[in-house]
Amino acid sequence: MNKRIKSAKYLSNFESIFKCPVCNSSMKVFQLKSLICLNNHTFDFAKQGYINLTVHPVKTKYGKDLFEARRKLIIEYGFFKPLSQAIAETISKHTVNKETISLIDMGCGEGSHLSQISDIVNSEYSKIVTGVGIDLSKEGVSVAAKNYFDKIWAVADLANTPFADKQFDVILNILSPSNYTEFNRLLKAEGLVIKIVPQSGYLKELREVIFDEPEKQSYSNADIVKRFNENIQLVDRSSLCYTVELDNPGIQTLIQMTPLSWATAEEQFKTLLKADSTKVTVDLEILIAKKE
Structure with a gap:
C-alpha cells in the first residue's frame, strides 16, 4: 500500500472534521484518491501522503x-525537547478528564513538534491523540x-482552515503567526x-x-502577548529557558534553519561556523488560553 492510499485510508476515519475551503460544505474521501465535497470541489492526495x-x-x-x-x-x-515535554505536561494538566484528544498544530512546518508532543502525551499520560498539522508551505x-x-x-491557509466548527481540544501555535478568529471557531x-x-x-x-544594534540583539514579544490577551482568554503563562550545546555540524544546521540568517552574509558567521561547538540559548514563553 503506497503512502497516498495509506493516508487516504487513515484520513477517512476523520473525514467529518473537514469542510470545503471553497463552499464550506462537508467532505468525504473518494476512492482513496481525493477529498471531495457535496458540490464536487475536489482535492487530491499527494503521493507523499498529504493533502x-x-x-x-x-x-x-x-524551502x-x-x-x-x-x-x-x-x-x-x-x-526543542524540553519545550515538547512542557507542552505535553500542559496538555495533560488541562485535559485530565479526557482519554482522547484532538490536537491541531497551526503552522506545523515539517511536523516534528506535533509528532514529539503527541508521542509524549500518549506514552507518558496515556491519552489517545488525533494529530492534525497544517501549514501554508507545501515543502514543510x-x-x-x-x-x-x-x-x-x-x-x-491558517486564515481559512478547511475544518468544521468546534473540532479540536487543543490548538498548538509554535513560533508561528496566529489567526484568533479561526482559533475561536475551531476550538x-x-x-x-x-x-x-x-x-x-x-x-x-x-x-x-x-x-x-543592541536593540536588535534582544527581542521583545510584548506586542504579540498584548494581541493574544485582546483576542482570547489567557489562563496561564510560563517561561522556559535553557541552552543546547551544538557541535560544528549542529551550528551549520541551526544557521540553515533560521530565517534570521537569510539577509546575512556568510562572512558574518565565519567565526561561528569555524567553532568546534557552541552553546545556544532557547528562551521561550508559553501562553495558555482556554475557550469559555
Whole structure:
C-alpha cells in the first residue's frame, strides 16, 4: 500500500472534521484518491501522503532545505525537547478528564513538534491523540508526511482552515503567526490554545553575530502577548529557558534553519561556523488560553 492510499485510508476515519475551503460544505474521501465535497470541489492526495486544501497556489519563502535542517535539529540534537515535554505536561494538566484528544498544530512546518508532543502525551499520560498539522508551505508539509505517518497533514491557509466548527481540544501555535478568529471557531468548549513565543534571549548567540544594534540583539514579544490577551482568554503563562550545546555540524544546521540568517552574509558567521561547538540559548514563553 503506497503512502497516498495509506493516508487516504487513515484520513477517512476523520473525514467529518473537514469542510470545503471553497463552499464550506462537508467532505468525504473518494476512492482513496481525493477529498471531495457535496458540490464536487475536489482535492487530491499527494503521493507523499498529504493533502493540499488551498484554494490558490501560494509560494512561501521557506524551502525544503530549511525544513530538513529544522527536523535534524529537533530530532538529532533535541533542540526543542524540553519545550515538547512542557507542552505535553500542559496538555495533560488541562485535559485530565479526557482519554482522547484532538490536537491541531497551526503552522506545523515539517511536523516534528506535533509528532514529539503527541508521542509524549500518549506514552507518558496515556491519552489517545488525533494529530492534525497544517501549514501554508507545501515543502514543510511534504517533509512532515514523508516522516510521520499516523497524522493528518494538509497544506492549508491558517486564515481559512478547511475544518468544521468546534473540532479540536487543543490548538498548538509554535513560533508561528496566529489567526484568533479561526482559533475561536475551531476550538471545542473549554478547548486550549498553547502559543509559544520567543523571549529576549532566544538565539541570542546568533543575534549578536547578525545585528550590530543592541536593540536588535534582544527581542521583545510584548506586542504579540498584548494581541493574544485582546483576542482570547489567557489562563496561564510560563517561561522556559535553557541552552543546547551544538557541535560544528549542529551550528551549520541551526544557521540553515533560521530565517534570521537569510539577509546575512556568510562572512558574518565565519567565526561561528569555524567553532568546534557552541552553546545556544532557547528562551521561550508559553501562553495558555482556554475557550469559555
